[in-house]
């Protein structure tokens with residue numbers, strides 16, 4: 341492929357939004373050719389995997405077209421919002437590898453401007469203060485089959501409305517008593533156009549503006565204007581806002597805004613086996629069913645991070661899901677595939693024995709240490725080597741020894757009585773003796789190592805059945821392993837009549853111990869490994885230390901859910 345082919349390849353639009361942006365650029369419709377997108381989370385929860393795809397989309401488009409992506413907190417709902425969420429969201433976006441343009445922005449920093457624009461609409465006769473309570477308003481708004489009913493407030497004078505709105509702002513009305521509404525069209529087929537609410541009263545302090553306001557703009561009255569103020573060129577949201585687009589445009593047409601952004605919609609990312617509603621995730625946290633928003637079982641960005649997912653794997657997943665205009669449900673195994681693939685390529689190999697059986701090497705004197713060298717990764721020499729101390733006492737996994745040596749070599753490729761096995765990265769050993777306690781339980785086995793077999797074929801007549809993992813008893817260390825599985829056993833936990841909590845997987849979390857090779861204690865928090873023959877694990881972000889190693893199961897080596905499903 342030539343250089344020019346490569347260039348075309350890189351810029352070829354891969355989804356309908358890229359096509360739109362390229363058309364807009366070609367037709368000179370983008371001011372200064374600077375594509376500006378934004379990611380506008382409401383700080384009322386942690387980001388989840390669905391948000392991650394939206395982040396990859398918005399920041400990804402800005403990257404692709406050398407534009408900018410703003411991070412803007414859509415903080416128009418003070419009662420549900422908190423600073424911890426603001427901090428967590430920023431941390432998550434940075435961790436995913438994206439950088440927003442300029443400072444973090446807040447819808448609340450435009451409240452003065454929104455207020456001015458509300459006055460503007462009132463003066464133009466396009467907004468009025470309505471004294472109906474929510475129930476009556478809903479009734480009078482009608483529905484698809486029932487026309488809206490005009491009330492007296494709708495016919496009030498501009499002066500009256502200005503005075504009433506001032507009373508609203510000054511706190512003279514209670515919550516729910518009055519609202520400011522746009523005067524658009526009570527007969528519109530689009531319910532969003534039937535005089536939508538612009539401002540409502542909320543007598544709660546705001547995390548950014550304190551006690552300055554007791555009236556707060558609605559999402560609809562805020563979003564497009566925020567985009568206009570920031571010079572956003574392509575405002576991308578999920579499909580449920582499609583019916584709000586005429587309203588988004590109505591505000592831009594009827595207000596003296598500095599720019600005219602356009603809203604586009606794409607399908608939200610739905611994943612089976614998880615819930616991605618912030619309200620439901622919050623319930624799991626509030627009811628103590630998980631340890632927090634960043635519990636490794638949570639589909640939150642911080643949960644996935646703690647579980648050992650990498651930014652690259654989440655970005656890869658977003659790419660696999662793609663951008664579409666129709667709703668669908670992505671399979672959770674796609675996400676798991678993305679992380680398994682990444683770790684298979686990038687994670688260092690290490691050995692951990694989960695269910696230890698002591699092996700005494702009878703022909704190695706006590707105190708002798710032979711240092712074996714193994715590659716950190718079979719196909720990545722640049723990742724270097726690790727040292728494995730081979731000592732008189734070792735641990736292998738109980739499942740790797742069976743007394744019965746009549747088992748076929750094909751079926752049981754592990755150690756049996758009187759036979760040979762290779763220890764990964766080390767010697768071939770031969771079983772000599774099995775020691776049991778009074779209950780007949782095997783407590784240790786004794787073996788002999790075959791000199792000259794490290795990295796070499798064994799001599800004639802020595803036929804190891806396979807290769808097993810091991811760890812020095814004297815030089816290894818005990819570690820805590822946190823074994824996680826999917827949080828829900830049902831593929832659509834929140835789509836039935838029943839409460840989604842009934843579908844929680846009772847086996848989603850177990851703690852166990854393992855004996856790990858010395859290098860693992862030295863791992864840095866968040867470092868991922870493949871524990872050979874066991875799975876992918878990550879050193880816990882908070883609890884791991886070299887004195888007390890703690891590893892979380894990221895994902896098994898194989899997709900066990902696929903076989904369960906069959």
Ligand code: ATP
Nearest residue numbers: 380381382390391393394577578608609616617618
């Ligand atoms: P939730 O339903 O979890 O409360 P939300 O849409 O209310 O989500 P916001 O904080 O408003 O949460 O979302 C910020 C941005 O992320 C919005 O632009 C929204 O469209 C996008 N987003 C939220 N959920 C998804 C999803 N599942 N897939 C894709 N984008 C999403």
Ligand code: MG
Nearest residue numbers: 380381382414
């Ligand atoms: Mg929202």
